[in-house]
Amino acid sequence: MTKAQDSHQPQANSYIFDAESALEMARLLDLDKIITETMGGVLAEHTTEQLSGIQRILDIGCGPGGWVHETAFAYPDKEVIGIDISQNMIRYAQAHAQVRGLQNAHFQVMNALDMHMLSENTFDLVNIRLAVGFVPSSQWPNLLAECKRVLRPGGILRQTEIEVGFTNKPSLETILAVGQEALHRAERGFSPTGRHTGMTYMLRFLFLQAGFQQLGKQTYAMDFSTGTQAYTAVFNDYKLVLLLAKQLIARTGMMPENEYNTLYEQAMDEMQQADFCGMSFLLTACGKKPM
Ligand SMILES: C[S@@+](CC[C@H](N)C(=O)[O-])C[C@H]1O[C@@H](n2cnc3c(N)ncnc32)[C@H](O)[C@@H]1O
Numbered sequence: 625m626t627k628a629q630d631s632h633q634p635q636a637n638s639y640i641f642d643a644e645s646a647l648e649m650a651r652l653l654d655l656d657k658i659i660t661e662t663m664g665g666v667l668a669e670h671t672t673e674q675l676s677g678i679q680r681i682l683d684i685g686c687g688p689g690g691w692v693h694e695t696a697f698a699y700p701d702k703e704v705i706g707i708d709i710s711q712n713m714i715r716y717a718q719a720h721a722q723v724r725g726l727q728n729a730h731f732q733v734m735n736a737l738d739m740h741m742l743s744e745n746t747f748d749l750v751n752i753r754l755a756v757g758f759v760p761s762s763q764w765p766n767l768l769a770e771c772k773r774v775l776r777p778g779g780i781l782r783q784t785e786i787e788v789g790f791t792n793k794p795s796l797e798t799i800l801a802v803g804q805e806a807l808h809r810a811e812r813g814f815s816p817t818g819r820h821t822g823m824t825y826m827l828r829f830l831f832l833q834a835g836f837q838q839l840g841k842q843t844y845a846m847d848f849s850t851g852t853q854a855y856t857a858v859f860n861d862y863k864l865v866l867l868l869a870k871q872l873i874a875r876t877g878m879m880p881e882n883e884y885n886t887l888y889e890q891a892m893d894e895m896q897q898a899d900f901c902g903m904s905f906l907l908t909a910c911g912k913k914p915m
Pocket of ligand 1: 637652656685687688708709752753754755757758
């Protein structure tokens with residue numbers, strides 16, 4: 625890493641949730657597992673041959689470090705570095721790597737919208753997963769330009785985003801729609817109406833605009849209906865994320881708190897019914913920095 629440049633202006637914390645919250649950390653620990661499982665592993669779409677050229681990996685917005693830990697464990701020959709704005713997440717991630725004896729996993733507190741501390745051409749792969757909540761829509765070109773700067777020529781940018789679930793339950797649909805609209809009002813994602821998260825379909829455009837080449841994509845469907853493998857993880861995730869979203873809803877003036885609380889209780893009841901059905905979609909996009 626290079627020394628700070630003189631003209632540097634620090635960026636504010638732009639996460640829609642409190643990044644230091646223990647609740648948020650608990651949520652991310654469980655979410656990480658089900659997402660990695662749904663995607664068939666940490667780097668499942670890459671062949672062994674493709675991975676052989678990759679030595680240094682950066683994970684942006686790594687949370688409590690699940691993806692970094694699993695990648696470092698699966699590929700002991702590679703160095704994996706996670707950055708996150710949250711001191712608590714990084715402290716936990718570091719401690720967990722130490723407990724597991726993962727000497728090739730490293731972590732640093734850093735604002736991803738301000739990565740001037742990272743030297744150019746130093747990573748073979750940059751991974752981003754679920755970043756819609758901390759990157760204001762207008763900031764995507766800057767973030768991707770920074771990813772390109774820190775990647776070596778021929779290095780890979782890999783980003784995974786999710787479209788929040790579609791379900792057969794009215795209160796859950798309503799509260800999820802309120803959350804999507806709040807995200808839109810907070811200028812996150814690219815949905816022009818706030819009807820959806822609005823990241824997955826933008827990745828190709830954003831990657832091309834940033835100058836990445838040889839684009840590839842992989843899609844995943846996550847069924848979290850009652851009785852499926854993903855059900856409990858997604859139920860717990862919604863239980864926490866919809867609680868954490870209260871502050872955002874209040875900030876964006878979407879709905880009075882008592883109305884939101886009633887809707888929340890109804891949505892949680894609906895998810896526990898035997899005929900509950902729900903599905904989410906994930907997309908991973910990859911692109912190469914030109915040689
Ligand atoms: C939805 S979580 C995703 C965590 C992880 N990538 C995963 O997929 O499990 C978003 C993470 O971004 C972190 N974050 C928020 N703002 C950030 C910023 N400006 N720079 C770096 N990390 C940030 C949060 O602390 C949180 O850990």
